[in-house]
Structure formats: structure tokens, C-alpha cells
């Protein structure tokens with residue numbers, strides 16, 4: 710399988726915030742944003758693997774900035790690291806100023822997707838080769854995030870999480 714760069718999976722979805730998608734403060738409801746991020750990340754994982762992909766884990770979400778009703782919201786997702794059958798997908802969320810078009814980063818999230826065959830069995834994905842400094846930073850941090858996710862899910866013994874342990878022993 711030929712290795713791919715993050716740009717091969719980059720997925721950009723732009724939409725606005727409607728009244729039915731807001732909370733009591735008239736800001737975008739968190740669950741609605743999670744769904745938008747999941748859709749963009751699923752497309753990115755599919756573009757990298759050219760397989761059916763399923764969400765295995767939501768590793769991190771930060772709702773840093775409330776997104777008001779009427780905002781133009783852009784969700785950008787790209788695979789940040791690929792393993793055997795799983796892929797980490799990094800998602801950045803931006804809002805756009807109505808008058809000058811300036812973009813502000815509102816949120817970010819990290820999801821794990823697994824490529825599966827028609828029976829739902831995990832199947833191999835191409836290697837990912839990062840190119841830009843940001844892609845390299847995200848690639849390098851991905852293994853400890855995978856180990857943390859597996860430890861929290863009870864799928865890895867903490868003793869085997871070498872990258873994660875290294876964070877505390879440096």
C-alpha cells in the first residue's frame with residue numbers, strides 16, 4: 710500500500726449554525742458539533758484508507774469558544790497518524806467573522822477511526838507520512854495518545870504504555 714500525506718485526507722466542511730442546533734444561550738449545542746466533527750473525520754479516514762471506517766474512540770475534545778447562532782463554522786479534519794488498522798484524525802474548528810472574513814480557532818478534537826471490511830473486521834491502512842511542521846508535531850504525539858486511549862479502554866496494560874510513561878519520567 711502506498712504511503713499518503715495528511716493532505717490526501719484533508720476534509721473541509723463549512724456550514725452555519727441554525728436555531729434548532731443551539732442551547733439555551735443560543736450557542737451551538739456540543740452534541741451537534743461532535744456530530745459535525747465525526748462526519749468530517751469519518752470522510753478523512755475514508756479518504757486515507759479507501760475503506761469503510763468506524764469511530765473507535767473520541768480521544769480528546771476541547772470546547773474552547775462558544776459558537777453563536779448564525780456563525781459560519783468550518784470543520785477541518787485530516788489523518789494525523791496511521792497504524793496497522795487504525796488512524797488518528799485531528800480536527801480543527803474555525804469560526805468566520807461575518808464582516809471581515811477573519812477566521813478564529815474555536816475548538817479542536819482528536820478521534821480514532823478503524824478501517825473495516827464488509828463484515829466489520831479491522832483491515833490494514835496505508836502508512837501516513839507527515840510533511841509540514843504541524844503535521845510532524847501531531848504525528849509525533851499520536852502514539853502516546855493512542856496508548857492513553859487504549860489504557861483508559863482497558864485494552865492495554867499501563868506498564869506497556871512506554872510512550873505515555875516516558876512523559877512522566879523525562
Ligand SMILES: CC(=O)SCCNC(=O)CCNC(=O)[C@H](O)C(C)(C)COP(=O)(O)OP(=O)(O)OC[C@H]1O[C@@H](n2cnc3c(N)ncnc32)[C@H](O)[C@@H]1OP(=O)(O)O
Pocket residue numbers: 747751762763764765766792793794795796821823825829831855858859862864
Ligand atoms: C462513523 C461512525 O460514527 S461509526 C459508528 C460508531 N462506531 C462503531 O460502531 C464502532 C464499534 N466498534 C467496533 O466495531 C470495534 O470495536 C472496532 C472495529 C472499533 C475495533 O475492533 P476490535 O475487535 O477491538 O479490533 P482490535 O482490537 O484489533 O483493534 C483494531 C484497532 O483499533 C485500535 N483501537 C481499538 N480500540 C481503541 C481505542 N479505544 N482507542 C484507540 N485505538 C483503539 C487498536 O489499537 C487497533 O489498532 P491497530 O490495528 O492500528 O494497531
